[in-house]
Amino acid sequence: MHTQQSPSPSADRRLSVLARHLEPSSSTAVEGHSNHTIVGAPTSGYDGKQSVFSHIVRAPEDPILGVTVAYNKDTSPVKLNLGVGAYRTEEGKPLVLNVVRKAEQLLVNDRSRIKEYLPIVGLADFNKLSAKLILGADSPAIQENRVTTVQCLSGTGSLRVGGEFLAQHYHQRTIYIPQPTWGNHPKIFTLAGLSVKSYRYYDPATRGLHFQGLLEDLGSAPSGAIVLLHACAHNPTGVDPTKDQWEQIRRLMRSKGLLPFFDSAYQGFASGSLDIDAQSVRMFVADGGEVLVAQSYAKNMGLYGERVGALTIVCRNADVASRVESQLKLVIRPMYSSPPIHGASIVATILKDRNLYHEWTLELKAMADRIIRMRQQLFDALRAKGTPGDWSHIIKQIGMFTFTGLNKEQVAFMTKEYHIYMTSDGRISMAGLSSRTVPHLTDAIHAAVTRAR
Numbered sequence: 303m304h305t306q307q308s309p310s311p312s313a314d315r316r317l318s319v320l321a322r323h324l325e326p327s328s329s330t331a332v333e334g335h336s337n338h339t340i341v342g343a344p345t346s347g348y349d350g351k352q353s354v355f356s357h358i359v360r361a362p363e364d365p366i367l368g369v370t371v372a373y374n375k376d377t378s379p380v381k382l383n384l385g386v387g388a389y390r391t392e393e394g395k396p397l398v399l400n401v402v403r404k405a406e407q408l409l410v411n412d413r414s415r416i417k418e419y420l421p422i423v424g425l426a427d428f429n430k431l432s433a434k435l436i437l438g439a440d441s442p443a444i445q446e447n448r449v450t451t452v453q454c455l456s457g458t459g460s461l462r463v464g465g466e467f468l469a470q471h472y473h474q475r476t477i478y479i480p481q482p483t484w485g486n487h488p489k490i491f492t493l494a495g496l497s498v499k500s501y502r503y504y505d506p507a508t509r510g511l512h513f514q515g516l517l518e519d520l521g522s523a524p525s526g527a528i529v530l531l532h533a534c535a536h537n538p539t540g541v542d543p544t545k546d547q548w549e550q551i552r553r554l555m556r557s558k559g560l561l562p563f564f565d566s567a568y569q570g571f572a573s574g575s576l577d578i579d580a581q582s583v584r585m586f587v588a589d590g591g592e593v594l595v596a597q598s599y600a601k602n603m604g605l606y607g608e609r610v611g612a613l614t615i616v617c618r619n620a621d622v623a624s625r626v627e628s629q630l631k632l633v634i635r636p637m638y639s640s641p642p643i644h645g646a647s648i649v650a651t652i653l654k655d656r657n658l659y660h661e662w663t664l665e666l667k668a669m670a671d672r673i674i675r676m677r678q679q680l681f682d683a684l685r686a687k688g689t690p691g692d693w694s695h696i697i698k699q700i701g702m703f704t705f706t707g708l709n710k711e712q713v714a715f716m717t718k719e720y721h722i723y724m725t726s727d728g729r730i731s732m733a734g735l736s737s738r739t740v741p742h743l744t745d746a747i748h749a750a751v752t753r754a755r
Contacts, residue, residue, distance in 0.1 A: 380721055424454075429451040437587055481503055482727065681694070
């Protein structure tokens with residue numbers, strides 16, 4: 303006999319809001335058949351002319367996307383946008399990978415393809431191949447069928463679906479996120495129904511990892527708490543734990559029953575190796591414990607606007623994984639019903655074809671290598687110019703972003719005087735740099751750090 307599961311607190315809240323909307327209002331109801339007088343509804347405004355939304359204040363620009371808005375308004379010929387989290391070529395242009403164009407052509411030429419709705423969980427091939435990409439083709443978790451993967455709307459959507467699932471079904475509703483982290487993380491998890499706290503991660507003094515603080519904060523977290531971890535290429539700092547440090551983090555988290563939730567936005571894009579960039583995730587999966595992973599193909603396949611991602615949950619056994627997937631469907635269905643087909647089809651076409659996959663790894667490594675070269679060029683230029691300070695963190699950090707250590711005043715100075723745009727915390731996108739623009743950025747940084755001396 304099956305007992306009906308009681309609704310979660312978050313579900314209760316949503317139902318009560320819905321009930322209030324459905325309650326009949328005496329002021330707007332028609333009083334019987336004989337009275338056809340139409341009474342002004344509350345939404346008609348005080349005098350019929352004023353908008354019911356006139357009280358709404360203008361929201362501030364997103365701190366990251368707002369950088370591009372400001373950049374676009376600048377008419378200077380030397381302007382430089384280092385705020386955008388998207389790869390640029392040496393010529394400063396967006397890049398569509400050749401392998402993506404080939405995959406799209408194959409899809410266009412396939413007359414048997416249709417545009418019907420996908421299942422709630424998405425494209426089956428895409429889900430299977432995404433799990434293999436992050437966990438490894440020989441992963442015991444996959445072989446034992448204790449993995450469930452659902453296609454989501456890029457990394458953001460994967461995090462949101464995972465957050466809502468945990469808010470409804472996990473006994474701990476607190477998630478610890480690194481300080482600092484991507485600006486969207488706290489908003490995603492708060493709106494998903496979780497309580498957000500932080501753990502120390504970045505040490506401004508060393509411009510490296512605050513490892514001791516990280517261990518202390520996770521050590522004092524309540525048993526069972528959720529912990530958000532950046533799989534590689536930490537955003538915004540570019541600072542990652544070493545393999546030995548990851549092992550210490552894993553042991554600590556497992557000893558306290560903390561639940562790891564990985565955000566993997568840069569697999570293959572950091573080191574140039576898909577396997578190296580997945581090491582942290584695979585260490586946690588190898589111990590047999592449960593793990594959540596949000597994947598994005600925005601960076602590593604350049605599919606930013608296609609919104610292609612996946613949420614993978616590794617469970618203790620196949621039965622649990624199946625039940626977890628059934629509940630993920632209930633999260634997704636009222637949110638966006640089912641995911642889009644085109645981007646996932648591109649990814650699946652590339653991942654399941656040996657030649658296309660190989661070509662992708664070469665293009666991916668070329669992007670990663672160019673970013674690494676930009677780090678070296680910027681470091682060499684600052685050192686050659688004699689810019690005060692130790693800039694070795696630029697080449698020690700990894701991935702798309704560098705946390706320069708520049709403060710808000712210095713960033714504002716560089717924007718005003720040199721037309722260089724970045725987030726106010728001093729984060730710059732190394733992918734937005736080129737050999738042509740490194741000297742301009744070097745001059746700006748040098749001027750910013752020496753002008754107050």
